[in-house]
Amino acid sequence: MKKLQIKLSKLKLDTPVLPASGTFGYGDELIDIIDYQYIGAIITKTLTWKENAGNPPPRIWEFQNGLMNSIGLQNIGVRRFYEEKLEILRNLNKTLIVSIGGKNQDDIFKSIEFLSNKKGIDALELNLSCPNIETNKTIAENPDFTFKMLKEARRLTNKVLIAKLSPNVTDICEVGLAAEQAGADILSAVNTFKGLYYDWNREKMYAGGVSGPMIFPMALRMVFELYRKVSIPIIGLGGINSGQKALEMIFSGASAVGIGTSLVIMPDLASRVCQVILDYLNKTRKNFYSVIGSRNEKKH
Amino acid sequence: MKHKKVRVLSKKIFNGKYVELFFENRFDSIPQPGQFVHIFTGGAFMRRPLSIAGYSPEKIRIVFQIKGPGTKKLAELSNGTKIDILGPLGNSFPGIEKQQKIYLVAGGIGIAPILFVADKFIQSGNDFKILYGARTKNDLLDFLLPEGNYKKIISTDDGSAGEKATVIEILTKEILKEKPDIIFSAGPFAMLKSLGLLCAKENIDAYVSLENVMFCGLGVCQGCVVETTLGYQRVCKDGPVFHNRLIKWK
Numbered sequence: 001m002k003k004l005q006i007k008l009s010k011l012k013l014d015t016p017v018l019p020a021s022g023t024f025g026y027g028d029e030l031i032d033i034i035d036y037q038y039i040g041a042i043i044t045k046t047l048t049w050k051e052n053a054g055n056p057p058p059r060i061w062e063f064q065n066g067l068m069n070s071i072g073l074q075n076i077g078v079r080r081f082y083e084e085k086l087e088i089l090r091n092l093n094k095t096l097i098v099s100i101g102g103k104n105q106d107d108i109f110k111s112i113e114f115l116s117n118k119k120g121i122d123a124l125e126l127n128l129s130c131p132n133i134e135t136n137k138t139i140a141e142n143p144d145f146t147f148k149m150l151k152e153a154r155r156l157t158n159k160v161l162i163a164k165l166s167p168n169v170t171d172i173c174e175v176g177l178a179a180e181q182a183g184a185d186i187l188s189a190v191n192t193f194k195g196l197y198y199d200w201n202r203e204k205m206y207a208g209g210v211s212g213p214m215i216f217p218m219a220l221r222m223v224f225e226l227y228r229k230v231s232i233p234i235i236g237l238g239g240i241n242s243g244q245k246a247l248e249m250i251f252s253g254a255s256a257v258g259i260g261t262s263l264v265i266m267p268d269l270a271s272r273v274c275q276v277i278l279d280y281l282n283k284t285r286k287n288f289y290s291v292i293g294s295r296n297e298k299k300h
Numbered sequence: 301m302k303h304k305k306v307r308v309l310s311k312k313i314f315n316g317k318y319v320e321l322f323f324e325n326r327f328d329s330i331p332q333p334g335q336f337v338h339i340f341t342g343g344a345f346m347r348r349p350l351s352i353a354g355y356s357p358e359k360i361r362i363v364f365q366i367k368g369p370g371t372k373k374l375a376e377l378s379n380g381t382k383i384d385i386l387g388p389l390g391n392s393f394p395g396i397e398k399q400q401k402i403y404l405v406a407g408g409i410g411i412a413p414i415l416f417v418a419d420k421f422i423q424s425g426n427d428f429k430i431l432y433g434a435r436t437k438n439d440l441l442d443f444l445l446p447e448g449n450y451k452k453i454i455s456t457d458d459g460s461a462g463e464k465a466t467v468i469e470i471l472t473k474e475i476l477k478e479k480p481d482i483i484f485s486a487g488p489f490a491m492l493k494s495l496g497l498l499c500a501k502e503n504i505d506a507y508v509s510l511e512n513v514m515f516c517g518l519g520v521c522q523g524c525v526v527e528t529t530l531g532y533q534r535v536c537k538d539g540p541v542f543h544n545r546l547i548k549w550k
Contacts, residue, residue: 035301054532057524264520265340
């Protein structure tokens with residue numbers, strides 16, 4: 001797997017295949033399920049400043065080719081994470097990305113400040129799907145809010161900053177550019193798509209975020225468009241369930257790929273994706289970096 | 301590693317909708333009654349969590365009802381096919397003392413984990429009583445129960461086999477005759493709720509095996525939570541077996 005070791009901004013990744021936040025627990029729970037040598041880094045579920053109970057059940061709805069969730073960021077909070085989990089994660093000797101989110105900006109800033117001087121954390125991923133307190137609009141859905149948020153985050157930390165973008169926008173490039181200009185080091189695209197599910201037994205409509213193979217074409221398009229506009233690297237994710245789809249994401253402009261929903265269903269997916277990428281590099285005698293965006297004509 | 305590909309060894313289908321399936325035992329640990337396997341069926345997007353219904357060093361038994369495209373696909377698999385499983389997962393029914401009076405209460409396909417409990421008690425020489433209710437005689441799988449010297453009370457909703465009563469009605473009567481020290485139960489949520497409330501009132505320790513829609517099965521996604529006195533608990537990891545007083549029955 002040595003050939004797959006890459007640098008993503010300042011991060012050293014063992015492979016370009018990353019778990020997606022929210023499908024990997026706090027990062028240490030899947031040791032007897034997934035072979036960690038095939039994942040590029042550990043990424044935690046989104047942490048909030050205070051412990052958060054999450055949404056009332058039901059929380060998961062299944063589609064033919066994907067699912068919808070409404071977990072509501074259930075987590076133990078940033079402080080307990082630091083006290084109970086960080087040491088364990090450090091000992092796994094992997095690059096560690098901590099995802100941060102919350103119900104308001106101030107809590108996110110508190111979390112960033114708290115984690116900024118903690119050793120063993122290599123990057124912070126900002127889950128921007130939280131509301132702006134003044135307007136109650138989602139930060140990730142507005143370029144100005146995104147700019148302000150990232151600007152302040154940049155001021156608060158020297159750690160690598162990843163902005164996780166929402167696909168629920170008219171033009172993802174506007175938001176991506178705003179994040180880049182404010183000082184984000186890496187973009188992660190995309191989060192889940194807003195969806196609805198009608199339950200005929202309960203006769204009730206449920207709202208949540210849709211993931212899985214059904215969102216892949218839209219996610220691919222968004223990474224493709226972002227790559228033409230921004231200069232910072234992109235982690236491409238959304239519906240990848242095979243090595244081929246991971247390669248397509250890289251051809252579009254992703255410097256690394258995220259696998260979430262399908263990794264949970266197929267724990268050996270990371271190893272299979274790595275193998276397909278490796279086979280492709282060997283067959284074409286290319287190096288990894290030359291493949292990034294190779295089927296996308298970059299125009300600045 | 302808990303992720304395995306195992307061969308289907310044999311399979312029987314009863315009344316067109318219940319399946320007893322054996323697959324090769326490649327588990328790293330000995331499964332305990334109450335634990336489950338999370339199976340990729342190929343018929344649905346997510347895996348399907350199914351109770352382990354029996355164990356030997358060579359093979360694992362599961363017993364399930366064909367409910368949707370996932371279980372339908374699983375029922376169609378022929379011997380020798382490899383299936384992708386995670387397991388054994390979840391917690392298990394607690395160990396009990398030999399002198400404790402125990403009732404096993406099963407409703408419908410909830411018989412699956414109870415079969416495994418019964419096997420284990422026969423091996424260990426624990427005395428027990430089984431109360432098992434189903435809709436009709438065509439929904440009864442009592443012939444899968446192990447042979448042994450224990451009391452068995454069968455009931456059906458329509459009276460087509462055993463007593464015409466729900467298993468909760470039978471349990472209420474049995475408690476009046478002889479109060480058990482402990483109850484292990486599995487079945488539909490409404491039945492478990494009635495059982496939970498009854499046992500709370502009668503001050504009987506009951507352990508119930510809950511079902512839920514499950515995504516990861518491993519405790520990481522937090523999708524299958526149930527409301528408890530300790531907050532939201534994951535059916536897949538904190539359960540599926542819970543003490544009845546822990547659950548906030550709604």
